[in-house]
Each structure stands twice: as structure tokens, then as C-alpha cells.
Amino acid sequence: MQHQTLPPGIETILLDAETIAGAIRRMAGEIARDYADRPLVLVGVLKGAVFVTADLARALAEVPGGPTDVQLDFIAVSSYGNAHRSSGEVRLVQDTTYAIEGKYVVIVEDIIDNGHTLHYLRAMLGNRQPASLRAAVLLDKPYHRAIDVTVDYTGLTCPDEFVVGYGLDYQERYRTLPYLAKLRPEVLPA
Numbered sequence: 001m002q003h004q005t006l007p008p009g010i011e012t013i014l015l016d017a018e019t020i021a022g023a024i025r026r027m028a029g030e031i032a033r034d035y036a037d038r039p040l041v042l043v044g045v046l047k048g049a050v051f052v053t054a055d056l057a058r059a060l061a062e063v064p065g066g067p068t069d070v071q072l073d074f075i076a077v078s079s080y081g082n083a084h085r086s087s088g089e090v091r092l093v094q095d096t097t098y099a100i101e102g103k104y105v106v107i108v109e110d111i112i113d114n115g116h117t118l119h120y121l122r123a124m125l126g127n128r129q130p131a132s133l134r135a136a137v138l139l140d141k142p143y144h145r146a147i148d149v150t151v152d153y154t155g156l157t158c159p160d161e162f163v164v165g166y167g168l169d170y171q172e173r174y175r176t177l178p179y180l181a182k183l184r185p186e187v188l189p190a
């Protein structure tokens, strides 16, 4: 790989943009197969899943024979705030635009870490009587799971580090990096 100057605060690239794109193409293939003849609603979880939702939606549109009726919606929740550890309490920041009753819904997340966020979303959206509810998560970080949650489509295993980039932030920074990176330890509080 060519030498690349990294932004201040970034120690190393853990997953490059091509690796992420490959994982998203594979997830899109799996979802396309399962929803080939079903209308599908992708619910992206803001802010972290902004890029994975956009890229997965477009990858899905490129799968031959995949679903042709795909709608996009978003929900915003937060539990990390400005910290690098979860508060454990998930806060609904903004609900979906449309009702999901009777819809075939796939929640799209950037990462599952302790599991509280996806557990909260599955419970809340599951209560609204969707026709089906599944979850697609780009990064599985399984080391500190506090609650068991089903993930139906997984992209990549995330190293046991606090990661940023490709939608993931620390104190709202680094989301726009096109790769997944490890922060320099001195950036994080001890």
C-alpha cells in the first residue's frame, strides 16, 4: 500500500475502504437473495450508519435479480454522546419518517459493541408490528457484549479497539474518514 499521511489523532488504518466495500457488496448479495420478491425498508441508524446505509442501498440496487422496491428511512439514537464508553442508556433522538407496520424492515447499523443500541431498536421497532424485522451490521465488535442480540447480516469483525471513521466518531470527529482507524491512545481519556 502507498504511504498515506494520516490525520492528527489517527494511529493506524485497521480496515481500508476496499475491504469495507467488499464486505458491503457481500452483505448486499445476502440481503438481495432474501428479499428478491419483497418490498424492503432499510432503516439506517444515524449518525454512525450514514455511510453504510448509503453504500449498502446502492450495492443492493446493483445485485441482478435483487429487490426492486427498496425504501430508505432513518432513525437517530445515541448512547455514547461525547464519550468513548457507552452511557448504557439509549436515547431516541429522531424517529423514522414513516410507520413500519406491515413492512419488511432491515435495520442498518455501523457497529454492534455492547449491544444496547441494537437491542433497544429491535424492541422498539419490533413493537410496531412490522411484517419482519432483521438487522444488518457492518462491524461486529464482540468482546464487550452486555446483552445478547441477533444480527442477521454481518460485514466484518472489528478489532478490540475504539475505532473511528466510515461514520464512527469520537466526540463527533473522524466520521468522514473513508476507512476504519484506530485512535492514538493519547487522544482518549485514561
Ligand SMILES: O=P(O)(O)OC[C@H]1O[C@H](OP(=O)(O)OP(=O)(O)O)[C@H](O)[C@@H]1O
Pocket: 045, 046, 047, 048, 049, 077, 078, 079, 080, 081, 086, 109, 110, 111, 112, 113, 114, 115, 116, 117, 118, 168, 169
Ligand atoms: O452496541 P453499542 O455499544 O450500543 O454501540 C453501538 C452504537 O454506538 C454508536 O452510536 P452512538 O450512540 O455513538 O451514536 P452515533 O451513531 O450518533 O455516533 C454506533 O453508531 C452504534 O449505533
Ligand code: HPA
Pocket: 080, 111, 112, 113, 114, 161, 162, 163, 164, 168, 169, 170
Ligand atoms: O469503537 C467504537 N467507536 C466509535 N463508536 C462506537 N460505538 C460503539 N463502539 C464504538
Ligand SMILES: [Mg+2]
Pocket: 045, 046, 047, 048, 049, 077
Ligand atoms: Mg450509532
